[in-house]
Amino acid sequence: MTPYARALVIAMLGPLLQAAGVAWDLLEHGVFARGELEHITFQHIVSGPAHLMVAAGFLVSCVCIPIAIEVAARGEWIGQPEDLPNADESPGLPSMTAEVHK
């Protein structure tokens, strides 16, 4: 799998989970349990499985989107070795530079 494909999967995992949660919620309130919309409780809002799935997807996005950007950037460096950051200029990156040179 190319670094770009990896970055895309990493970045899309959270949004996909959120989309699945929204679809679950719409299915529940729009098809299976229409009448219960009038009896929504705070407990249901906080602990509804579909709502928690959306929350989990949001957290996954928060953690993974910066990682996806980093993976994509690293892929770029692998593709173009001349663009590798100079270790003297970027003290935080020498270990990654070394990994790419391996």
Place this chain on the structure above:
Amino acid sequence: MTVDPAAFLQAAGTLPFHGGGSVESSAPPGHPFFGALLLFIGSILVVELLAGPVWRRHRALVMLWPLALLIVGLGLLLVTDMQETEKSLHVTLAVLFLAGSYTEFQYRCGRITRYAADAFAVPALIVGGFVIGPMHPNGPILYSAMAQLHMLVATVCWVLAVIKLAEARLLNAPAASLSFKSGLDYSFGVGVMALGFSLLLVQQFHGGH
């Protein structure tokens, strides 16, 4: 054989949503929070494999998996304290999660080998499956949706144990098996996601703990 969509929707509509329709359980809901946490951490395990060295450069991210196990273990202790029934089952699960958190933490700190960590994980997953499934009082398996859902959670635990066992067997395998080994690693992450999803399903048809 034909399926009548109207009859299917009507049957689905009679299932007890939100803990039995208007009847709210007095116990605090635990299933959905543990489910969401496991769904989150399962996704993180998959991303960890996809990101590779980029992920391992962040020490805090590497420790997310043992931290999640620790939170679930402490949460189960809280459930044990607050819920009056099934205390022994919840304590057993809490101890398994806390011990699992400890072994995974030790492995990720480089103090024990993967083999040693799996030597605990495999029996823990098997025992956990029995505690969640057959030992959990849910009514007759053929007629109770709750019993069937708990058995689904238990089955996911056993599948995870089989994956871990296969991983342990391939630990020192030749390079030719690397892609299969990598597939097993991904399967474990997806399996943890499935465990979380099955717990969310339990909450969908049940209010309780």
